[in-house]
Each structure stands twice: as C-alpha cells, then as structure tokens.
Amino acid sequence: MKILKRILLVLAIAFILLVVVNYPKLNIIAGYSAKNTSSSVFLAERTLALTDSTDNNFGEVSFAYDEINEEGKFASSSVFGLLTRKAVHREGLGSVLITDDFDLTKKPLKPKRSFVSDTVAYPYGNGAQKDTLFTNVDYDALNKAVDGIFNDESHTRAVVVIYKDQIVAEQYKEGFTKDSRILGWSMTKSIMSTVYGILEHQGKQNVQDQAPIESWQNDDRKNITIHNLLQMNSGLEWDEDYGSISDVTKMLFLEKDMTLAQEIKPLKHETNASWNYSSGTSNLLSGILRKQFSSHQAYLDYWYTDFIDKVGMNSMVIETDMNGTYVGSSYAWGTARDWGKFGLLYLHKGNWNGEQLFAPDWVNYVTTPTPTSNGRYGAQFWLNANGRLPDVPKNMFYADGFQGQRVYILPDQDLVVVRFGLKNYDENTFLKGIITSIK
Known part of the structure; x- marks a missing residue:
C-alpha cells in the first residue's frame, strides 16, 4: 500500500509539474481556439461544427474543447479542463480575447459605416456584372x-x-x-x-x-x-x-x-x-x-x-x-x-x-x-x-x-x-x- 501511495504521489507531482511547465502554452492554445471560434461563428456566420472540424482542427489547437453562447455572443475554449479562455463578439468590431477583468457592461465605440449600392455592378458596387466574354481568354x-x-x-x-x-x-x-x-x-x-x-x-x-x-x-x-x-x-x-x-x-x-x-x-x-x-x-x-x-x-x-x-x-x-x-x-x-x-x-x-x-x-x-x-x-x-x-x-x-x-x-x-x-x-x-x- 505504501509503495502504491508513493507511486501515486510521484505521478501527482509529475502531473503538477507538467501543467506548470506547459501552462503558458495551454493558455495560448485555448486563446487561439476561443478567438478563432468566436470570429468564425459570430462574424463569419459559420457553425461551431464546421469551425472545429476545419479551422481549429490542426496541431495542438485540436486539443481545445470549444463552446459558444449564442445569447452572450461569446466562445469559450479549454484544454483538458485545465484552463478556459473566452472571446466575445462586439458588433462592428469583431471578436476579442478577454481577461477576467474585462468590463462586459461597457459599450465600446464602433466605426461608422457606409455602404455601396447593390444595383451598381461590381467592382464599384455590389451588383451583378454584365455578361462579358473576352475573345483573348481561353x-x-x-x-x-x-x-x-x-x-x-x-x-x-x-x-x-x-x-x-x-x-x-x-x-x-x-x-x-x-x-x-x-x-x-x-x-x-x-x-x-x-x-x-x-x-x-x-x-x-x-x-x-x-x-x-x-x-x-x-x-x-x-x-x-x-x-x-x-x-x-x-x-x-x-x-x-x-x-x-x-x-x-x-x-x-x-x-x-x-x-x-x-x-x-x-x-x-x-x-x-x-x-x-x-x-x-x-x-x-x-x-x-x-x-x-x-x-x-x-x-x-x-x-x-x-x-x-x-x-x-x-x-x-x-x-x-x-x-x-x-x-x-x-x-x-x-x-x-x-x-x-x-x-x-x-x-x-x-x-x-x-x-x-x-x-x-x-x-x-x-x-x-x-x-x-x-x-x-x-x-x-x-x-x-x-x-x-x-x-x-x-x-x-x-x-x-x-x-x-x-x-x-x-x-x-x-x-x-x-x-x-x-x-x-x-x-x-x-x-x-x-x-x-x-x-
């Protein structure tokens, strides 16, 4: 029994050391995943499933577990449950990784925007172009x-x-x-x-x-x-x-x-x-x-x-x-x-x-x-x-x-x-x- 306890103690210490050493990297991985998830879902209007299976499915980033909150417009990502990072979406400003002291009640300034006509043809508007066939294009x-x-x-x-x-x-x-x-x-x-x-x-x-x-x-x-x-x-x-x-x-x-x-x-x-x-x-x-x-x-x-x-x-x-x-x-x-x-x-x-x-x-x-x-x-x-x-x-x-x-x-x-x-x-x-x- 004493040997087992000692083994468990050694394993626990090794785990703690592993976490301490890798904590900054886990922080970055979770941060990347949270930021990318929030932007992809709330700005690019993709699904969480598509985001996780493509944009976040590479290297160590794939270890992150992502969740979204539709009502609050934020994404949370954790790595092995050891830490969680959050990114929040703001209209007109996109998403941003936040810290615990970030004031979510403060309304941020956002840029004033103007929009071109959907009837004027691209590129000077966002409308359809006239069908044009160039004889020199194969x-x-x-x-x-x-x-x-x-x-x-x-x-x-x-x-x-x-x-x-x-x-x-x-x-x-x-x-x-x-x-x-x-x-x-x-x-x-x-x-x-x-x-x-x-x-x-x-x-x-x-x-x-x-x-x-x-x-x-x-x-x-x-x-x-x-x-x-x-x-x-x-x-x-x-x-x-x-x-x-x-x-x-x-x-x-x-x-x-x-x-x-x-x-x-x-x-x-x-x-x-x-x-x-x-x-x-x-x-x-x-x-x-x-x-x-x-x-x-x-x-x-x-x-x-x-x-x-x-x-x-x-x-x-x-x-x-x-x-x-x-x-x-x-x-x-x-x-x-x-x-x-x-x-x-x-x-x-x-x-x-x-x-x-x-x-x-x-x-x-x-x-x-x-x-x-x-x-x-x-x-x-x-x-x-x-x-x-x-x-x-x-x-x-x-x-x-x-x-x-x-x-x-x-x-x-x-x-x-x-x-x-x-x-x-x-x-x-x-x-x-x-x-x-x-x-």
Whole structure:
C-alpha cells in the first residue's frame, strides 16, 4: 500500500509539474481556439461544427474543447479542463480575447459605416456584372487552372480571378459563397499599410519621419523611421514563431494592448540593414496611426470612411485588441470579392472610380524591395522581384496571409487573383495557368 501511495504521489507531482511547465502554452492554445471560434461563428456566420472540424482542427489547437453562447455572443475554449479562455463578439468590431477583468457592461465605440449600392455592378458596387466574354481568354484553360487547386490537399475555399475589372472565374468550396467572410490573417498588414498611403496622399503623414515613440527618445531607437517599420527593417528584436511560445503568439493570445509588444524590444541589429518579419511591428504601426487622430472614434472611423467603405469593401471588418486598437497584423475579415476590390485599388494605382485615394507613387513605394529582404518584401507587401515564382512576372506583388491567403496584383496582365484556403499550395503553377489562359 505504501509503495502504491508513493507511486501515486510521484505521478501527482509529475502531473503538477507538467501543467506548470506547459501552462503558458495551454493558455495560448485555448486563446487561439476561443478567438478563432468566436470570429468564425459570430462574424463569419459559420457553425461551431464546421469551425472545429476545419479551422481549429490542426496541431495542438485540436486539443481545445470549444463552446459558444449564442445569447452572450461569446466562445469559450479549454484544454483538458485545465484552463478556459473566452472571446466575445462586439458588433462592428469583431471578436476579442478577454481577461477576467474585462468590463462586459461597457459599450465600446464602433466605426461608422457606409455602404455601396447593390444595383451598381461590381467592382464599384455590389451588383451583378454584365455578361462579358473576352475573345483573348481561353476559359477552358482558365477554369482548369482554378479547378487545379480545389482539392483535399490544399483545402482551397475561394478563388476569384478579375481581368480588366471583370470577374472571369470564381469558385467556392462547399459551404462557402461570394458572401462568406474569410480571415485574411497577415494580408491585414497590407490593409494597414494602405491607410498610411492614404494619410500620406492627404498630407497628414510623412513615412520618412521618425517614429513618434516616446519610450525610444533616449536611445538609438529614436532614429527608427515609420518607413523602417513599414519595411520591417527597424533592427528591433522580434521572434515570429507560431509553433512555440514566442513574441508573436504571446502578443496575439495574451496581450491586452498589442501595440506594446514590439515597442519594448531593444535594437538587435542595425536599422535599415536587417529585414526581419514582425507582426509586432505592424501592430506598433497601427498604434502610431491611432495617435494621429484627435479621438478614438476618429481613428476607428478613418479606416472605413477614407478607405474600406469608399472602395465598397462593405463586408470587411478589422478586429481590435482589448485596448481598442485595430490588430493591423492579422485580423481583417472580408469576402473574396471584397479582397478583390483591394487588389483592384492597387492595380489602378490608388484611383477608385475617378477618385485618387493614394498617390500612384505609393504603389512604387510599397513594391520597392526592403534592403536585405532579397527582393521578397516591400512596405507590408510581398514581392516576386527575386523571381521566387519563376513563371510569374517579377513585378507581381501580393498581400500574403497564414495558410495561403493571397491577393495577387499583376499589372502587366491587368489581373487580380484572390485565393483563400487552409493550406499553402503550388502558387507558381496556379498563377502560370491563369496567365497563359489570357493571350
């Protein structure tokens, strides 16, 4: 009996130690699952069953047990019953992970929205387009290229191909339609960058200015410019590892104010000579934007009034952190068609239906390769300048998100291609097939 008791004691101690050591990781896993579940169910209007079987069914996240509360509009996730995280949905703001001290009775400010006509044809409205057949498009070859990535391996959910402002191919996985909101993940960085371009065009911002961060003014970080941050070339320390407890996972799933995660980091490398991909930098940039406005309401409104709704991307919602700042690194939701409008805005060099939202030179700016990025990265956009995709023009640039979310802009071909899914895929073959289908 004594031996059995000792064995049980050892096992109990081992279990406690295991929990203590892994508690931070369990916290992040439950946080990811709760946040994703709340957004998927209440913002994207998917079922809990679909969310659990697809979006949350990978790696250690699959260990989380998810529940939703329809009346309270929140999701709860636990891992082995050891801890529970909660995310709550707010109309107009999306979902946010909350802590126990979060005041659910306080009504948050939300952005004011305007909507384009459902009778005006896409892309300038949300209405149906006139049937248009381009004689130089091989539609059989085009559809074959699109069909090629709708398979169980790539888990593609949506593809929209836009040629000369016309949708020439469009396909959705079962359960998804043209009205389905889908998370862009890091494509949100390109949205956030565009806000800077619009402010710059309006004469309200100069990206060459030093970053207005008070805590940096007494050390070498004071020399970092907004331009350095947009190019992710600040030299600041940052660990962008999603498979571990890292800077980025702690920021997204533990922090109330995501703008601070990068701000507190020291310089690790020389500024403008050390490209390092950092979601913390993008959220710091969102925080800098917030300080440019006289009120929180003005900050919330601007992204929509001067950009998102002006382009008619009416399905799009940018979620905030607990502090009310847009999560500029990761949390923009929208339909594939609305993400296509975003691509068209860049294809038309900032001109939207006759109104110049940002200067044509802004396109040159975001597509100028960041020093030491080997031609892969510009100002919150990814590039093909180094020919990574060998059968795709080198001046193609794109918004890029986790699991292969993409908005490709191909200026020479007058093309925008949108793809959403749950896994990466053969981009070169996919785009080559689309390009060669147009003579």
